[in-house]
Amino acid sequence: MDRLTNTIRPYAWGSTTALPTLLGVEPTGEPQAELWMGAHPGAPSRVDRGAGERSLAEVIAADPEGELGAATVAKFGPRLPFLFKILAAGAPLSLQVHPDLAQAKAGFEDEERRGIPIDAAHRNYKDPNHKPEMICAITPFDGLCGFRSPQASADLFEGLGVGSLKPYADLLRAHPEEAALREVLTAVLSADREQMARTVAETAAAAERLGGEYATYAALVHEYPGDPGVIAAMLLNHVRLQPGEALFLGAGVPHAYFDGLGVELLANSDNVLRAGLTPKHVDVPELLKIVKFEPSDPTVMRPEGDGGEEVYEAPIDEFRLSRFLLAPGGAPQVLGDGAPQILLCTAGSVQAGELALAPGGSAFVPAGEKVELSGNGTVFRATVVV
Known part of the structure; x- marks a missing residue:
């Protein structure tokens, strides 16, 4: 390694x-x-x-x-x-x-x-x-992450009380979900830049005044004044x-x-x-x-496992992510399954074979090699599904 x-x-x-x-x-x-x-x-x-x-x-x-x-x-x-x-x-x-x-x-x-x-x-x-x-x-x-329901976005737009957002809210309520999202995102990104800059400024002023869930969008304007992405962001789920x-x-x-x-x-x-x-x-x-114009609720994932490797299941073969929470005196974790791996320490102090890894330290393990993990800390493992 x-x-x-x-x-x-x-x-x-x-x-x-x-x-x-x-x-x-x-x-x-x-x-x-x-x-x-x-x-x-x-x-x-x-x-x-x-x-x-x-x-x-x-x-x-x-x-x-x-x-x-x-x-x-x-x-x-x-x-x-x-x-x-x-x-x-x-x-x-x-x-x-x-x-x-x-x-x-x-x-x-x-x-x-x-x-x-x-x-x-x-x-x-x-x-x-x-x-x-x-x-x-x-x-x-x-x-x-992903689109809110058009109705939820329409509610968000209307809650700001900004007149230039009303046509977008109306479109979101008037069409089937996929068509509504496509039409509004297209309209926002294709709008006249000067007109959109005024809409973004008015949206920012209203968002700062209202606070709460709107504070996120007010903060975006400070980074990207006049950017249509501020309005587009309101179509998405905040996570x-x-x-x-x-x-x-x-x-x-x-x-x-x-x-x-x-x-x-x-x-x-x-x-x-x-x-x-x-x-x-x-x-x-x-x-x-x-873009896939499909509203959905974001699926927040938690690792699955008991006492050893905890896996974040994903519908993809190019990568597989897992986590090890290592404690002093625990049995070493033996890794190696014929696929390449990268090991990353994010907390504590761990031993990966002959290498000591501190936070931010990483190692490449070629296919066919086995490595023992031990110590007191957190290690993420990246590999593939073969």
Whole structure:
């Protein structure tokens, strides 16, 4: 097994303190948004097997079956199928959705054919893969997940008493659920920018005056004044996760994260279609192809298990997330099932084989290797289903 050296991504929405506090280091004063663990080409982890540090992506490419196991390669190809992260939100992330596998392949091939550079600001598809994901809270974690019922959103709009929101409320009440949500989101994102900026400002003033459940939307305006995503966010469910609770987000489900520290596990992709709360490119026609206009109540997940590995069940094979709560004197947990693993310590002090892991420390375990976990702390395990 290998200790991982990982990259921290300094996105503007990142917290300046959450990751340094977890890692036990001094803050730099700059946002530190995501710590990436894995072999994604955007920021692969590094390992040292005695000849200096090498990219984990290079190590896997040199011997896919040796690192990932024959079953993983046969099922997913010669690359690590997942990307593991610690996500530290200090400000709202963009309101976004991810494509399914067929949409990602078609979108990627189309943009390649049209010669759009992979790093172009208006590029939608960075790779031909889908991006189902799971977020598990380390600290209390706020966000949005999936559409409310149109009636609930109409009530929310009407409660603000803002005249320019009334047409949206009327549309939400006048049509079947899917058609209503599609029509209102399309209208919000396609509205005249100046007119929408006035609506957002009026909404913010009303939300600040009313407080309560409206306070979330008033806060969004401080980060993204005039952004239509503020109005779009009111169509979604507001969710607050407690430590240890998780959400699974499949293709087409609109979502945004607001605040908190969490472990995120996702398929090895960086495909994002944005709907707002961002200065980045918003491709409304493409977005509307991807969004699933289905109201639903978010399913907050808790790990299942008794005394050993606690699993967060998800309908996906590219990744599997589980947790170990280790206590002094407890029997060591023996891991290893022929699939690659990344182990991440988030609290306490634990021993993973010969490696001591402190909070934020992680290790890559190649397929076929077994490792014993012991100590006093919390370890998250990312692996695949084969």
